[in-house]
Amino acid sequence: MSTTRHRPAVDADELRRRxxxxxxxxxxxxxxxxxxxxxxxxxxLAWVHYPAGLGGLDAPRSLQAVVDAELAAAGAPDNxxxxxGIGLGMAAPTILGFGTxxxxxxxxxxxxxxxxxWCQLFSEPGAGSDLAALATRAVRDGDDWVVDGQKVWxxxxxxxxxxxxxxRTDPDQPKHRxxxxxxxxxxxxxxxxxxxxxxxxxxxxxxxxxxxxxxxDSRRLGxxxxxxxxxxxxxxxxxxxxxxxxxxxxxxxIGLVADTWRERPELRTHDxxxxxxxxWVESEAARLAGERLRQQLAxxxxxxxxxxxxLAFARLNQQISALEVxxxxxxxxxxxxxxxxxxxxxxxxxxxAGYRYLRAKGNSIEGGTSEVLLNIIAERxxxxxxxxxxxxxxxxxxLPR
Amino acid sequence: MSTAxxxxxxxxxxxxxxxxSLLTDRCPPAAVISEAESGRAYDVALWRALxxxxxxxxxxxxxxxGGQGATAREAAVVMEELGxxxxxxxxxxxxxxxxxxxxxxxxxQEAVARLLGAVAExxxxxxxxxxxxxxxxxxxxxxxxxxxxxxxxxxxxxxGQVSGVAGAAGADxxxxxxxxxxxxxxxxxxxxxxxxxxxxxxxxxxxRPLAAVTLTGAxxxxxxxxxxxxxxxxxxxxxxxxxxxxxxxxxxxxxLTETVRHTKERHQFGRPIGSFQALKxxxxxxxxxxxxxxxxxxxxxxxLATDSPDAAVAVAVAQAHCAEVAVHxxxxxxxLHGGIGMTWExxxxxYLKRAKSDQLALGTPGRHRQALAGLVDLPAPTG
Numbered sequence: 213m214s215t216t217r218h219r220p221a222v223d224a225d226e227l228r229r230r231x232x233x234x235x236x237x238x239x240x241x242x243x244x245x246x247x248x249x250x251x252x253x254x255x256x257l258a259w260v261h262y263p264a265g266l267g268g269l270d271a272p273r274s275l276q277a278v279v280d281a282e283l284a285a286a287g288a289p290d291n292x293x294x295x296x297g298i299g300l301g302m303a304a305p306t307i308l309g310f311g312t313x314x315x316x317x318x319x320x321x322x323x324x325x326x327x328x329x330w331c332q333l334f335s336e337p338g339a340g341s342d343l344a345a346l347a348t349r350a351v352r353d354g355d356d357w358v359v360d361g362q363k364v365w366x367x368x369x370x371x372x373x374x375x376x377x378x379x380r381t382d383p384d385q386p387k388h389r390x391x392x393x394x395x396x397x398x399x400x401x402x403x404x405x406x407x408x409x410x411x412x413x414x415x416x417x418x419x420x421x422x423x424x425x426x427x428x429d430s431r432r433l434g435x436x437x438x439x440x441x442x443x444x445x446x447x448x449x450x451x452x453x454x455x456x457x458x459x460x461x462x463x464x465x466i467g468l469v470a471d472t473w474r475e476r477p478e479l480r481t482h483d484x485x486x487x488x489x490x491x492w493v494e495s496e497a498a499r500l501a502g503e504r505l506r507q508q509l510a511x512x513x514x515x516x517x518x519x520x521x522x523l524a525f526a527r528l529n530q531q532i533s534a535l536e537v538x539x540x541x542x543x544x545x546x547x548x549x550x551x552x553x554x555x556x557x558x559x560x561x562x563x564x565a566g567y568r569y570l571r572a573k574g575n576s577i578e579g580g581t582s583e584v585l586l587n588i589i590a591e592r593x594x595x596x597x598x599x600x601x602x603x604x605x606x607x608x609x610x611l612p613r
Numbered sequence: 614m615s616t617a618x619x620x621x622x623x624x625x626x627x628x629x630x631x632x633x634s635l636l637t638d639r640c641p642p643a644a645v646i647s648e649a650e651s652g653r654a655y656d657v658a659l660w661r662a663l664x665x666x667x668x669x670x671x672x673x674x675x676x677x678x679g680g681q682g683a684t685a686r687e688a689a690v691v692m693e694e695l696g697x698x699x700x701x702x703x704x705x706x707x708x709x710x711x712x713x714x715x716x717x718x719x720x721x722q723e724a725v726a727r728l729l730g731a732v733a734e735x736x737x738x739x740x741x742x743x744x745x746x747x748x749x750x751x752x753x754x755x756x757x758x759x760x761x762x763x764x765x766x767x768x769x770x771x772x773g774q775v776s777g778v779a780g781a782a783g784a785d786x787x788x789x790x791x792x793x794x795x796x797x798x799x800x801x802x803x804x805x806x807x808x809x810x811x812x813x814x815x816x817x818x819x820x821r822p823l824a825a826v827t828l829t830g831a832x833x834x835x836x837x838x839x840x841x842x843x844x845x846x847x848x849x850x851x852x853x854x855x856x857x858x859x860x861x862x863x864x865x866x867x868x869l870t871e872t873v874r875h876t877k878e879r880h881q882f883g884r885p886i887g888s889f890q891a892l893k894x895x896x897x898x899x900x901x902x903x904x905x906x907x908x909x910x911x912x913x914x915x916x917l918a919t920d921s922p923d924a925a926v927a928v929a930v931a932q933a934h935c936a937e938v939a940v941h942x943x944x945x946x947x948x949l950h951g952g953i954g955m956t957w958e959x960x961x962x963x964y965l966k967r968a969k970s971d972q973l974a975l976g977t978p979g980r981h982r983q984a985l986a987g988l989v990d991l992p993a994p995t996g
Contacts, residue, residue, distance in 0.1 A: 594869075
C-alpha cells in the first residue's frame with residue numbers, strides 16, 4: 213500500500229466552488245436541460261477525471277461523487293447515464309485513450325450530454341466469447357474502409373448515432389493481430405438495424421447488417437491491426453462500469469422478494485424460508501464486497517474484484533428471481549405481457565417476477581460470460597496456466613470455422 | 614451502516630506483518646502437526662511470544678486495564694493470520710472470549726480488573742466455560758447467554774459439568790456461568806483447585822482441543838450477577854463469533870493459495886493440472902467466495918469495534934457466510950491435492966478439521982441464519 217498520495221490539482225472545495233459558479237450562471241430551474249448539460253461539460257464538471265477542455269479538470273476520479281452530490285442537491289438535470297451507458301462506459305474511455313484531438317473534440321461532448329447515443333459493434337453470430345474470431349471485414353479503398361459483415365446483441369443500435377466497431381483488416385495475420393478499431397456512423401448507407409426478439413418477448417437488442425459501409429480512415433482508433441489492444445481498453449472499462457455503484461441493504465433484487473415475503477405471509481413455506489435466508493446472506497455479502505471495492509477505488513487501490521461483482525450479481529439475480537417465481541405460487545404460472553416491445557432501458561424492478569427470472573438469464577452471458585470471467589480470474593488473478601491454444605499463431609484465414 | 618471502513622489500516626497491515634512473520638518462523642505446518650501429536654493443550658512457547666511479548670493477548674483491553682487499547686478490527690487481523698497458520702494458541706478462547714467476558718463485567722471491581730489485566734498481559738490463560746457450539750445470537754434477535762449447567766452453592770462454591778469447552782485444557786482461569794440462590798451469575802474459578810477437573814476430549818480439530826469441565830464444590834468468586842453476567846457473556850459470544858469469521862477467512866485463504874500453488878506445479882496428462890478449465894473454475898469460484906467473505910468479516914469486525922447497532926446482523930451475516938466458505942475451501946483443498954491431500958503429512962487435513970469445527974463453533978450457519986430471520990424481519994412460516 214502506498215503511503216504517499218499525490219495532492220490533487222483540483223480538490224473537493226475547488227470543485228464545490230466551480231459547481232456553485234455553474235449553478236449561478238445557469239440556474240437549473242430556468243435553464244433548458246441540454247443547455248445546462250453542455251454548460252456543465254464546458255465547466256469541466258462532466259467527468260472530473262477527464263482532461264480540461266474535454267469535460268474534466270484532471271481531478272481524481274473519486275471526486276466525481278462530490279460534484280454529483282452537489283448537483284443532485286441543487287436539482288440539476290442529469291445526463292441519464294443508464295441510457296447512454298455504452299457511450300460513457302465503453303466508447304468514451306477508448307476515444308480518450310486512442311482518439312485524435314479532432315475525434316475527442318467532435319465526439320465526447322454530445323456523447324456525454326446524451327445528444328448522441330452510442331452502441332458497440334463487437335459481437336458476431338460466430339464470435340461471442342471468442343471475440344477475436346470475428347469475421348466482419350474492412351477492406352481499404354483509397355481514404356476509406358469498406359465494411360461488410362454482421363453484428364449481433366447490439367443494444368441501442370436503433371437509437372444510436374455512432375458505434376464503436378471492430379473489424380478484420382488482415383486475414384493473413386493470426387486472429388488477434390489482424391483486427392482494427394473504427395468509429396461507425398450509424399446513419400451511413402449500408403447500415404441496417406433489425407430488432408432481435410429475445411426470451412422475455414422484448415427486443416432490447418438488435419442485429420446489425422453492414423453492407424459496403426464506407427468509413428473514412430480518419431475514423432479509425434489506434435493503429436491498423438492494433439484493434440484488439442484498443443478493444444481491451446473498451447472491455448476493461450465495461451467491467452469497471454458494471455462493478456461500480458453503491459447500494460443500500462436489500463437494494464437489489466433481494467429487496468423485492470423480501471418485501472413480498474413480509475407482505476404475504478400466506479405464501480411462506482419452510483423450504484422457501486431456508487432458501488430466502490441463504491440468498492439474503494449472499495446478497496448482503498455481495499453488497500458489502502461491492503462497498504469494499506468502492507472504498508478501494510476511492511483510496512486509489514483498484515483490485516480485480518470488479519469481475520467478481522459481475523459474477524456474483526449474475527448468479528444472485530438468477531437464484532433470487534427463480535425463488536420469487538416459486539414463492540408466488542399460482543401467480544408464478546402467469547406472465548405479465550408477451551407483446552413485442554423495444555425498451556430503451558432494461559427494467560429489472562419495474563416488471564414482475566417472471567420477467568426478471570427470464571431476463572436474469574442474460575446476466576451470466578452479456579458483458580462476458582461467467583465462464584470466460586472465471587477463466588480471466590483464474591489466469592490473471594490466481595496466475596493459473598492457460599489452456600493450450602491451437603489458434604495462436606495460425607493466420608485467421610486458415611482457422612477452421 | 615454505510616460508514617463502516619471495510620479496508621485495512623496501515624497499523625493493521627503492520628500488525629499483520631508482525632504476526633505473520635512470527636508464525637512463519639515459529640509455526641510452520643510441520644510444527645503444528647507435531648504439536649498436535651504432543652498431547653499438550655497448546656503451544657506454550659508460541660503463545661508466550663505472540664500473546665505476551667507481542668501483546669496480542671490484550672488487544673481488546675483498554676490501556677488502563679493492562680491491555681493494548683486496540684479494537685476488534687485489530688483482533689480480527691490477528692485471527693486471520695492465526696487461521697492461515699491453524700496456530701495452536703488460545704487466542705480465541707483467552708484473548709477474545711475470556712477477555713471480552715471480563716470486559717463486560719464491572720471493571721471497577723478489583724477482582725475483575727486484576728483478572729482482566731492478567732489475561733490481557735498473557736500471564737493468565739482464561740477460558741469461558743460454555744460449550745464451543747454455543748450460539749452468540751438468540752433467535753428473535755439480540756445477544757443471549759446460554760443457560761447455566763453449573764450450580765452455585767451457598768456463598769461461592771460451584772458444582773456441575775460443562776461439556777465441550779474450547780481452551781479449558783491448559784487454562785489457568787475458568788469463567789463459569791452458574792445459577793444459585795441469587796440467580797444467574799458469572800464466576801471465576803482457578804483450574805489449580807483440586808475440586809476442578811478438566812478432562813481433555815479427543816477433538817475433531819487437533820489444534821483447538823475441547824475438554825469436559827467438572828466442578829465438585831470448587832471455590833469460586835462471583836464476578837457478575839443476573840443481567841450483567843448474561844449481557845457480558847452474550848456480548849463475548851457475539852464478539853467471538855464475529856472474530857471467528859476472520860479466522861475462517863484466514864483458513865480459506867491458505868487453502869486457496871496452497872491449492873493454486875499445487876495445481877500449478879502438479880503435472881498430469883502432459884500439463885499442469887491448474888491449466889484444466891474444470892479445475893480453474895473451481896479455484897476462481899473460491900476466490901469469489903473469498904472476496905465476499907473478506908467484506909463480511911471486515912464489516913463484522915468494524916461493527917464490533919464501533920459498537921454499531923448493526924453488530925448483531927453483521928456478525929450473523931459474517932458467520933453464516935464465512936463458515937461455509939472456509940469449509941468449502943478446505944474441502945476443495947483436499948480434493949484438488951488428490952491423494953496427497955488425504956495424507957497425515959500434508960497439512961490440508963489440519964485446515965479441514967479447523968474449518969469444519971469452526972463451522973459448528975459459536976453457532977452453525979443455520980443458527981445464524983435463523984437469528985437473522987428475527988433481526989431483519991423475515992419471519993418463518995407459522996405452523
